[in-house]
Amino acid sequence: MRKYALLGLTLMLCCFIGGGIYIITSIFEVTDKLEKVISFHRVEFLRENLVHHIKTAQSDLLLQESPHSSDLEASVRHVEAMESSSQVCFSCHHTTETNVKLENLKGNIERYMSLISRSMTIQANQSRKEKVRTLAYSQGDQLLNEIRSLSLSSAEKISTKISTIRADIHATNYFLIACVILGPITILIITFFFLKRFTGSIETLVIAAHELKNGNLNYQIKTPLKDEFGTLASAFNKMVDSLNTERQKFESAQTLYQTLFESAGDAIMICALEKKSQGQIVSANHAASVLYGYSNSELLEMNIFSLIPEDKRERFKEKMKAVLKGTWSQAKGQRKRKDGRLIPVDLSLGLLQLNDQKYLLSFCKDISDRLQAEEELQLANKMALVGQMAAGLAHEIKNPLAGIKVSLDVLSDELDLKTEDKDLFARVINEVSRMERLLKSLLSYARPPHPQFDLVGINRLLDSTIKNVGMTVGQAPERHIFFENDFSLDLLQIEADSSQLQQVYLNIYLNAIDAMPDGGTITTVTRMDGEDHVWIEISDTGVGLSPTAIAKIFTPFFTTKTKGTGLGLAICKRLIEQHGGTIEVESWSGEGTSFVMIFPLVQKNRE
Amino acid sequence: MSVSHQRPFYYLLIFCCCSISLGGCNRQEQPPSPQQAVTIQQIFRIGLIPEHNLFDQKKRYEPLLDYLAKRLGVAFEIVILPRYGNIIDNFNELKLDGAFLGSFTGAMTIMKLGVVPIARPQYEGGASTYFGIVFVKKGSGIRTAKSMRGKRMVFVDRATTAGYLLPLAYFKELGITDYTKWFSECYFSGTHEDAILDVLNNLADVGAAKNTVFYRLAAADKRILAELDILSTSPKVPSNGLMLKKDFPPELKKKLRETLLSTKQTSEWQNILKKLKIEKFINTSVDDYQPVLNYAKNNGIDLATYRYQNF
Numbered sequence: 001m002r003k004y005a006l007l008g009l010t011l012m013l014c015c016f017i018g019g020g021i022y023i024i025t026s027i028f029e030v031t032d033k034l035e036k037v038i039s040f041h042r043v044e045f046l047r048e049n050l051v052h053h054i055k056t057a058q059s060d061l062l063l064q065e066s067p068h069s070s071d072l073e074a075s076v077r078h079v080e081a082m083e084s085s086s087q088v089c090f091s092c093h094h095t096t097e098t099n100v101k102l103e104n105l106k107g108n109i110e111r112y113m114s115l116i117s118r119s120m121t122i123q124a125n126q127s128r129k130e131k132v133r134t135l136a137y138s139q140g141d142q143l144l145n146e147i148r149s150l151s152l153s154s155a156e157k158i159s160t161k162i163s164t165i166r167a168d169i170h171a172t173n174y175f176l177i178a179c180v181i182l183g184p185i186t187i188l189i190i191t192f193f194f195l196k197r198f199t200g201s202i203e204t205l206v207i208a209a210h211e212l213k214n215g216n217l218n219y220q221i222k223t224p225l226k227d228e229f230g231t232l233a234s235a236f237n238k239m240v241d242s243l244n245t246e247r248q249k250f251e252s253a254q255t256l257y258q259t260l261f262e263s264a265g266d267a268i269m270i271c272a273l274e275k276k277s278q279g280q281i282v283s284a285n286h287a288a289s290v291l292y293g294y295s296n297s298e299l300l301e302m303n304i305f306s307l308i309p310e311d312k313r314e315r316f317k318e319k320m321k322a323v324l325k326g327t328w329s330q331a332k333g334q335r336k337r338k339d340g341r342l343i344p345v346d347l348s349l350g351l352l353q354l355n356d357q358k359y360l361l362s363f364c365k366d367i368s369d370r371l372q373a374e375e376e377l378q379l380a381n382k383m384a385l386v387g388q389m390a391a392g393l394a395h396e397i398k399n400p401l402a403g404i405k406v407s408l409d410v411l412s413d414e415l416d417l418k419t420e421d422k423d424l425f426a427r428v429i430n431e432v433s434r435m436e437r438l439l440k441s442l443l444s445y446a447r448p449p450h451p452q453f454d455l456v457g458i459n460r461l462l463d464s465t466i467k468n469v470g471m472t473v474g475q476a477p478e479r480h481i482f483f484e485n486d487f488s489l490d491l492l493q494i495e496a497d498s499s500q501l502q503q504v505y506l507n508i509y510l511n512a513i514d515a516m517p518d519g520g521t522i523t524t525v526t527r528m529d530g531e532d533h534v535w536i537e538i539s540d541t542g543v544g545l546s547p548t549a550i551a552k553i554f555t556p557f558f559t560t561k562t563k564g565t566g567l568g569l570a571i572c573k574r575l576i577e578q579h580g581g582t583i584e585v586e587s588w589s590g591e592g593t594s595f596v597m598i599f600p601l602v603q604k605n606r607e
Numbered sequence: 608m609s610v611s612h613q614r615p616f617y618y619l620l621i622f623c624c625c626s627i628s629l630g631g632c633n634r635q636e637q638p639p640s641p642q643q644a645v646t647i648q649q650i651f652r653i654g655l656i657p658e659h660n661l662f663d664q665k666k667r668y669e670p671l672l673d674y675l676a677k678r679l680g681v682a683f684e685i686v687i688l689p690r691y692g693n694i695i696d697n698f699n700e701l702k703l704d705g706a707f708l709g710s711f712t713g714a715m716t717i718m719k720l721g722v723v724p725i726a727r728p729q730y731e732g733g734a735s736t737y738f739g740i741v742f743v744k745k746g747s748g749i750r751t752a753k754s755m756r757g758k759r760m761v762f763v764d765r766a767t768t769a770g771y772l773l774p775l776a777y778f779k780e781l782g783i784t785d786y787t788k789w790f791s792e793c794y795f796s797g798t799h800e801d802a803i804l805d806v807l808n809n810l811a812d813v814g815a816a817k818n819t820v821f822y823r824l825a826a827a828d829k830r831i832l833a834e835l836d837i838l839s840t841s842p843k844v845p846s847n848g849l850m851l852k853k854d855f856p857p858e859l860k861k862k863l864r865e866t867l868l869s870t871k872q873t874s875e876w877q878n879i880l881k882k883l884k885i886e887k888f889i890n891t892s893v894d895d896y897q898p899v900l901n902y903a904k905n906n907g908i909d910l911a912t913y914r915y916q917n918f
Contacts, residue, residue: 072689076661083662117660120689121797123764128794 004227008194012187019183026172033165040158046088047151051144053082057116058140061133064119072120079116083109098154105146112139201229208236217244267291267345267364270352271304273324279303282359291345291366293338304362307335309342323349323360335364343368379555386556390442398439405432441567445556448574451497453603458534459487461498462524465505473513480519487526491534495603496579504572508538508595511568514561515542515593532601539594545587553585580604650682651855654697654706657798658820658847661687664798668707670879678866679859690797691764695719698852705851709817710737710844711768711910714896714903718911720852724892725860726867727848728885730819735889737819739769739841741777744806745834749813752781752789760790761802761811768899769817770799773841776906777815780839800824807831813838819846823884844899848891864890 056078063069070078086109090102115136122132204223211219217240221233261268267288272280284299292299292307308316312333319329329349334342348363412425466483473481512522520541529535545553545560552558554573559566576583580600587593653672655664665685672683686706688697694712697703698720705725708716716722729735743749749758763770775786783789790813796802799816803824806814818840825831849867851860867888880887903910 072687076665076687079662080665113662114660117657117662117798118796118801120661121657121801122794123690123797124794125792128792 004197005194008190011190015183015187015190019179022179023176026176030169030172033169037162037165040162043089043154043158044151046085047147050082050085050089051147053078053085054112054140054143054147057082057112058137058144061116061119061137061140064133065129075116075120079113083113098150101146101150105143105150108139108143108146112136112143115139197226201225205229205232205236208233212240212243217247261285265365266348267362267366269299269304269362269364271360271362273320273351273358273360278320279305279360288364291337291343291364292335304360309334309336319349320360323351324358326351332367344371384446386446388446390439390446394439394443398436401432401435401439405429405436408432438565441565441571445567445571445574448571448578449500451500451575451578453495453497455493456496456498456501457491457493458501458536458599459491459526461501462487462505462526462536465502465509466522466524469506469509469513479513479516481513481516482519482521484521484523485525486523488528490528491526492528492601494534494599494601496599500575500578504575504597505538507568507572512538512540512542512593515540515544517543520592529598533598534601536597536599537594538597539592541592544589544591545585545593546589550585550587554583650684651704652684652686652702653849654686654688654694654701654703654708656688656691656694656707656709656712656847658709658817659800660798661689663800667883671883674876674879675863675866679862681859691766691770694766698722703852704855705849707847708850709767709769709847710896710899711772711903712766713845713848713850714899715766715910715913716850717893717896718900722850722852723855723860724845724895725849725851725864726888727846727891727895728880728883729887729889730846731884731886733886734843735846736843737769737817737846738843739767739773739815740818740821740837741774741813741815741839742803742806742821742835742837743813744809745836747812750838752778752783755781755783755813756789757791758812759792759810760786760794761805761814762793762795763799763802763816764795764797767799767817768844768902769841770795770802770815772899772902772906772908773839774813774815776841776902777839779906803831803835807834842898842902844902845891845895848895 057075060070060075060078069075086106090106115132119129119132119136122129124132204221204225208219208221220237220240223233224230225233262285264285264287267290268285269281269288270283272278272282281299281302281304284296286296288299289296294302305313305316316333319331322329329347331347331349333345333347335345336342344367346365346367350361350363352359352361408425408429412422412429415421417425463485466485470481470483473479509522516522522541523537523539525535525537525539527535549558549560554569555566556570557566558570559568573583576597576599580603581598583595583597585593585595653668655668658664659667665687668685672685676683686697686701686703688694688701688706690697691709691712694706694708694716698706698716705722706712706716713722713724717724727735749755760774762774765771778784778786778789787793792811794811796805796811796814799820802811802814802816803821805811807828807830821831849863851863868890870887900910903913
């Protein structure tokens with residue numbers, strides 16, 4: 001483009017210079033021609049002037065020695081003026097023919113001057129002087145005739161030349177007018193051509209820039225541009241490609257980090273640290289929504305302090321100050337969910353600096369399950385210890401107690417005791433039996449028997465258990481206990497120890513009967529839970545459990561019965577867990593209690 | 608218009624453009640230098656006797672006087688004197704300050720007006736004098752007084768050595784006591800040139816003039832040497848010198864003499880002298896004119912009381 005611009009400028013410069021030179025030359029030519037015309041008229045004037053001076057000299061000649069004669073100096077001046085006039089003629093450019101005539105004229109003028117001089121200086125008789133003057137006068141007349149002849153011969157030529165000059169001037173004028181009109185038009189055309197080429201290319205580049213500004217990173221300049229604009233367009237396309245590559249990289253990185261952010265198990269939040277909006281949540285991931293129970297949009301309108309229990313907010317502010325100094329802070333704390341529940345969390349707080357803005361980066365992990373697991377572990381450890389103790393005690397007590405019982409039986413049979421004593425013996429033996437059962441239960445809890453897995457039909461096992469319980473309850477029909485069963489016909493057999501499961505169901509049914517002193521209905525429902533679990537619910541319409549009882553229902557030695565050992569459900573839970581299953585309880589005070597058990601079809605950890 | 612004629616216009620155009628571009632500068636107008644401020648105050652009128660025809664004579668001396676004027680810072684005005692003889696009157700009437708005068712008129716003005724000779728030319732070949740010649744047309748048979756009787760005699764002027772004194776002495780020598788009666792016609796041509804040309808052109812039979820003019824004309828017109836015979840020559844007298852009136856400013860007179868006599872002259876001066884066929888100017892005093900006085904006296908003329916009118 002630079003080349004063409006230079007070419008265009010050179011063209012325009014040439015137009016200007018050429019036009020200027022032509023105009024100047026034309027002006028000079030016209031001026032020259034006009035000067036010629038003037039000179040033609042000047043020739044006439046000079047000729048008339050010369051004639052006038054010759055006539056003056058002639059007059060001086062005629063008046064010599066008369067009373068009216070001019071003084072010598074005046075006469076000399078007249079002749080000199082005549083000579084000067086003639087010299088002007090000789091200084092002009094003439095044709096050779098005219099020059100010859102002028103040379104003759106010059107000679108004649110010199111001769112005339114010589115004769116005049118002679119007439120002025122001669123001192124002779126009158127006759128000679130007359131002759132001298134006459135000769136001089138004749139020479140003057142001859143001069144006048146020559147000049148007249150020259151004038152006549154040149155008049156026609158001058159007229160022709162003037163006509164020619166006039167025609168030339170007209171032609172020059174027309175050409176100048178044409179130049180004045182066509183010159184700007186030519187320059188306009190050149191300018192238009194370059195502007196079109198220039199602005200067209202610029203427009204293409206501007207459109208491309210707008211497309212890029214509007215985010216169209218796939219836009220490519222496809223219009224072939226020339227020269228530097230072509231280079232610029234090529235660079236633009238490469239730049240777009242580069243931007244695309246960088247954008248893809250950026251998007252990949254963003255997606256990666258977004259995925260990491262969103263899929264993180266910990267609740268991650270970014271909060272403002274500026275004083276005006278301190279604690280304002282700027283960003284929160286999905287785990288945060290799950291943890292706090294708020295939607296993401298709700299979280300983004302909240303302040304992090306609203307998620308902190310009021311009594312711990314001051315402490316959190318101190319941690320934020322520490323974070324502002326660049327310190328990473330890790331602690332355990334509590335957070336308040338949308339439903340008001342407080343949850344224990346592990347906190348990790350740090351500083352995030354984006355450009356000039358400082359943010360609080362908060363990682364929060366719900367440790368409820370972990371704490372519960374720890375608690376359960378502690379409980380299990382405790383129970384293991386209790387079991388070991390109980391087993392030891394049972395082992396040590398069981399044999400003496402058996403000896404005591406046998407001894408009491410023997411004594412009761414052999415001794416002739418009063419009825420009252422026999423009853424006493426019977427009660428003692430009964431208590432010893434109870435102590436044996438307690439010890440047996442304690443041993444069962446502490447060292448549950450290893451399950452003997454076999455395929456068991458849950459419906460059949462439940463049905464058998466219900467019948468046994470029914471028979472037991474049937475001995476006391478006044479209690480009005482009814483059983484309702486809703487067994488799934490599609491229920492698959494599971495791998496289980498049937499005796500242990502029967503023990504579990506029996507325990508639950510008996511507890512249910514105990515919970516319905518005024519009678520009620522025990523409903524048993526079985527379903528498939530997915531494809532690999534069975535779901536069993538046994539519910540009663542009894543008195544229900546208090547929340548405290550619900551929390552401790554599976555705790556060993558916890559019981560609501562006056563004569564219970566508090567080990568039944570604890571043993572049930574351990575047996576179920578030995579099967580890889582779960583048991584949960586739901587209870588509504590005054591409405592009843594429901595136990596839900598889930599067992600896997602296959603024992604994966606079976607040895 | 609030819610290119611060579613256009614070029615000055617282009618230079619003028621460029622100069623105009625440059626002038627316009629420099630129009631904004633703060634150049635101050637410089638006051639005229641003292642040299643520029645000097646104006647020519649005095650005009651001195653210098654007379655020329657008609658050695659040649661009046662106009663040629665003026666043209667011959669114009670460059671010389673212009674040069675002197677430029678060197679001396681004065682102006683010289685040439686005054687043509689139509690007669691040799693009335694030079695005394697002209698000095699007063701025409702208010703001349705000086706004149707290039709011939710030997711006779713020079714001597715006469717020295718005697719009558721007390722003018723001071725300054726310098727005179729030394730012509731090419733080393734001569735600073737001239738002499739008069741009496742000449743006739745070859746083949747005219749005019750050699751003796753007898754052969755001259757009834758012929759036409761052309762003098763130059765009664766106030767010329769060559770054009771009057773010489774023929775007078777020659778006629779005396781031939782025994783012609785009254786030439787006015789001896790010749791059928793006697794007249795004064797007024798210029799040496801016309802005297803020569805009149806004899807050459809058969810307008811007169813016997814003529815007298817000075818040798819310098821004769822040979823100058825002979826150089827341009829070969830007929831002169833071919834057709835004219837010289838009968839007699841006069842003694843040498845000083846060539847036409849510059850005389851200044853006696854009250855001419857002494858300082859300027861000194862400078863004028865120094866300028867004329869200076870050997871360190873410019874090429875312009877050399878060119879001027881060359882055109883006049885002059886080698887240089889030499890110092891001239893009143894004593895240089897003594898031969899003229901003697902010659903005139905021998906011919907019965909006392910220049911102090913001489914009546915110089917031709918008729």
